Amino acid sequence: MNHPEGDFMMKALRLESAGKLHFLDVPVPSPPETTKEVLLKVTHCALCRTDAKMWREGHRDLVLPRVLGHEICGTLEGEPGHHVVWPGLSCGECQYCSGGMENLCPSMKIIGFHRDGGLAERLLVPRDCLLPLPPALKPHVAALAEPLGCCLNAVHQAKVQQGDRVLIFGAGPVGLMMSLAVRAMNAEPTAVETSSTRRPKTKAFCERTDLRIEPTVPRETFQAAINATSSLETFAQGIGAMGPGGSFCLFSGFDGRGALPASILNEIHYRQLSIVGAYGCTRKNMKEALELMALRPGPLEDLIEGFVGLEGVKEIFPAMLHGEVMKIIVPLQS
Numbered sequence: 040m041n042h043p044e045g046d047f048m049m050k051a052l053r054l055e056s057a058g059k060l061h062f063l064d065v066p067v068p069s070p071p072e073t074t075k076e077v078l079l080k081v082t083h084c085a086l087c088r089t090d091a092k093m094w095r096e097g098h099r100d101l102v103l104p105r106v107l108g109h110e111i112c113g114t115l116e117g118e119p120g121h122h123v124v125w126p127g128l129s130c131g132e133c134q135y136c137s138g139g140m141e142n143l144c145p146s147m148k149i150i151g152f153h154r155d156g157g158l159a160e161r162l163l164v165p166r167d168c169l170l171p172l173p174p175a176l177k178p179h180v181a182a183l184a185e186p187l188g189c190c191l192n193a194v195h196q197a198k199v200q201q202g203d204r205v206l207i208f209g210a211g212p213v214g215l216m217m218s219l220a221v222r223a224m225n226a227e228p229t230a231v232e233t234s235s236t237r238r239p240k241t242k243a244f245c246e247r248t249d250l251r252i253e254p255t256v257p258r259e260t261f262q263a264a265i266n267a268t269s270s271l272e273t274f275a276q277g278i279g280a281m282g283p284g285g286s287f288c289l290f291s292g293f294d295g296r297g298a299l300p301a302s303i304l305n306e307i308h309y310r311q312l313s314i315v316g317a318y319g320c321t322r323k324n325m326k327e328a329l330e331l332m333a334l335r336p337g338p339l340e341d342l343i344e345g346f347v348g349l350e351g352v353k354e355i356f357p358a359m360l361h362g363e364v365m366k367i368i369v370p371l372q373s
């Protein structure tokens with residue numbers, strides 16, 4: 040494969056091992072002509088708290104060394120428009136892939152986890168992972184289609200219905216995006232955020248979307264609860280706040296150790312509650328996210344706190360781990 044003169048090397052941010060993130064020049068990947076892969080020119084990659092967690096401690100699905108980044112928007116040489124990337128390589132043939140649940144494919148390889156991701160100027164990606172942007176949606180905003188798609192997967196798994204009252208634990212960028220997903224179901228979100236330093240950052244978003252954020256769980260009844268924070272106590276609190284027949288969606292993985300008392304399990308039994316998991320998203324979830332964003336990009340723009348170059352990513356990770364920043368976008372083409 041030939042590249043234009045001077046295009047053999049590209050800038051990339053590669054995690055070598057826990058804590059060792061290197062900004063370097065690496066060869067531009069060459070797409071083998073026999074496959075359906077294409078070379079995407081990455082224009083924007085949003086940083087995710089999971090990227091920061093992988094830098095600090097690794098991740099179940101991370102294979103090192105790895106170029107991180109899974110919230111990606113870019114362009115193809117010689118083609119108009121931008122695309123976002125569904126960050127998965129699934130087999131396309133198993134019962135999950137053919138049943139529209141390709142995020143559960145047993146041979147799933149995640150871009151930015153098992154394969155190199157979008158914190159690089161170019162990304163080798165299967166063509167069928169690309170989703171075109173609706174007209175007028177700005178590419179830096181569209182980079183948030185993946186996390187919003189994951190939130191939509193969660194509300195579908197929790198079977199959130201019109202008119203439901205839904206409790207969301209955490210009002211960081213994911214908790215706030217979850218409130219948009221809840222509203223997309225014509226349901227009513229309430230977010231709980233215990234950090235008084237984080238609540239002021241949500242002001243513009245809450246004013247625009249009329250979202251209610253409480254410092255503690257209100258003494259009310261909800262039909263569903265979703266955790267967008269990793270503390271295990273949210274599970275007990277969510278079960279306690281649920282009406283009969285409600286469902287709790289495990290969205291964020293829980294940190295550290297902990298045990299659940301049998302009384303909580305009995306609550307699930309007596310009130311016939313459902314516990315569901317949600318991990319990643321499907322292409323359909325991401326398409327739904329793009330449509331939602333195109334209709335109303337303002338709330339997503341409120342979540343973008345700033346832009347940082349590839350070389351500045353490492354400095355921002357500690358603040359992301361402490362929940363001190365909202366979404367940060369890395370623009371890759373000057």
Ligand SMILES: [Zn+2]
Pocket residue numbers: 087088089109110186
């Ligand atoms: Zn993410």
Ligand SMILES: [Zn+2]
Pocket residue numbers: 129130131132133134135136137141144145146
């Ligand atoms: Zn499959």
